Amino acid sequence: MGSVGYRRAAMKHLPDEVSAADLPDDGVPIQPAATVVIVDDRPDLQVVMMRRSAASSFVADHTVFPGGRVEDADSDPAWRSRLSGPDERGTDALHGLTDSGLGHRVAAVRETLEEVGLLVGTDVVQLAQCRREIEQGEVTLLNAVAATGGRLDLSGVMPVARWVTPPGSNKRYDTHFFVARPGVELEPVADGREAVEVGWIRPADALRRWKAGDLTMISPTVSMLQLLAEFTSAEDVMAAAVDGSDPVQARVLLNPPYGPGASPVWWPGDAGYTADGTASVMGWMWLSRPERSEGST
Numbered sequence: 502m503g504s505v506g507y508r509r510a511a512m513k514h515l516p517d518e519v520s521a522a523d524l525p526d527d528g529v530p531i532q533p534a535a536t537v538v539i540v541d542d543r544p545d546l547q548v549v550m551m552r553r554s555a556a557s558s559f560v561a562d563h564t565v566f567p568g569g570r571v572e573d574a575d576s577d578p579a580w581r582s583r584l585s586g587p588d589e590r591g592t593d594a595l596h597g598l599t600d601s602g603l604g605h606r607v608a609a610v611r612e613t614l615e616e617v618g619l620l621v622g623t624d625v626v627q628l629a630q631c632r633r634e635i636e637q638g639e640v641t642l643l644n645a646v647a648a649t650g651g652r653l654d655l656s657g658v659m660p661v662a663r664w665v666t667p668p669g670s671n672k673r674y675d676t677h678f679f680v681a682r683p684g685v686e687l688e689p690v691a692d693g694r695e696a697v698e699v700g701w702i703r704p705a706d707a708l709r710r711w712k713a714g715d716l717t718m719i720s721p722t723v724s725m726l727q728l729l730a731e732f733t734s735a736e737d738v739m740a741a742a743v744d745g746s747d748p749v750q751a752r753v754l755l756n757p758p759y760g761p762g763a764s765p766v767w768w769p770g771d772a773g774y775t776a777d778g779t780a781s782v783m784g785w786m787w788l789s790r791p792e793r794s795e796g797s798t
Contacts, residue, residue: 525667533605534675537658538661539567540729548566563719568676585653609677617689618689621657627649627651628646628649632692662787663675664676708723717763720784749768749787750781752766752775752781767779
């Protein structure tokens with residue numbers, strides 16, 4: 502993955518024209534969150550997905566990607582000394598990145614380890630042994646990384662989208678979506694608390710199971726699967742994330758056929774993007790899509 506492309510994508514981690522302060526306010530605090538879409542060739546393109554516990558207070562029993570709320574420790578300035586990954590000049594790849602941008606990436610790494618036991622941004626297998634202690638708050642991810650003598654290379658944790666929970670929900674999140682490849686070959690294992698099932702799945706297969714009613718998902722999850730289904734390899738996904746594109750806004754059905762909040766997603770250029778019954782939502786994407794034949798969606 503080219504480091505120059507990383508720097509370009511890092512600047513696009515939020516659409517500039519929509520600041521967090523300008524989001525619709527209904528009295529429910531909007532919390533920062535991160536979700537990571539882990540892709541790999543097994544041997545065809547597959548992605549890690551997990552089913553949340555039925556006891557979860559947010560999207561219970563839904564199939565999602567690993568992720569969660571950004572914690573204060575994720576933005577600890579001390580992380581700067583535990584990062585690696587050179588830019589095109591051989592210096593710190595995250596030089597100039599705000600603590601907020603750093604925190605979202607660290608949260609993506611931490612939540613992946615806690616929920617599904619996979620490592621992102623590191624190949625230090627010993628770190629996986631600290632999973633339970635990190636999840637239970639007995640040790641921070643920063644301290645665990647330091648104790649193993651390792652570092653995090655966040656240059657491969659690429660921002661591609663942003664979704665904000667709409668007003669009217671019991672919890673609201675301003676979620677940054679990232680794509681990444683696993684740092685080392687480990688099989689995902691559900692933590693049994695947040696995640697009760699986890700595994701690799703082809704994006705198109707996940708969409709088919711959603712439409713058949715076998716999986717329950719919300720539109721942000723569906724949107725990423727729709728985008729991933731256009732690619733043929735993890736390498737192509739990561740290259741597209743490096744290239745990036747101008748942020749575009751999503752539209753969904755006002756009355757989706759698959760249950761409340763579970764609509765297919767249309768992006769500019771898709772047939773039906775402005776069709777009757779659709780509306781713009783607080784979802785933005787800047788992943789460069791593969792060239793499509795005329796009339797494809």
